[in-house]
Amino acid sequence: MTYTGRVENGVVVFDGPDHPPDGQVVEVQPVKSVQGPTWGEVFGDLIGAVEGLPSDLARNHDHYIHGAPKR
Numbered sequence: 001m002t003y004t005g006r007v008e009n010g011v012v013v014f015d016g017p018d019h020p021p022d023g024q025v026v027e028v029q030p031v032k033s034v035q036g037p038t039w040g041e042v043f044g045d046l047i048g049a050v051e052g053l054p055s056d057l058a059r060n061h062d063h064y065i066h067g068a069p070k071r
Helices: 061-066
Strands: 005-008 010-015
Touching: none
Parallel strands: none
Antiparallel strands: 005 010
């Protein structure tokens, strides 16, 4: 059986309720992180590409999209 967990303060803490019984000899092998690119990396070529937007778009996007009152 395979268990997963994380090291916290030098101790392996297993995810979920299943874990090896006390006294069980185990072998721990680090798992390579499977983290993909950030949104900035994915859409980096589009950052700053649109011109003519209001300077307060981030703060008042609900106003511009849905007609809500400006903040």
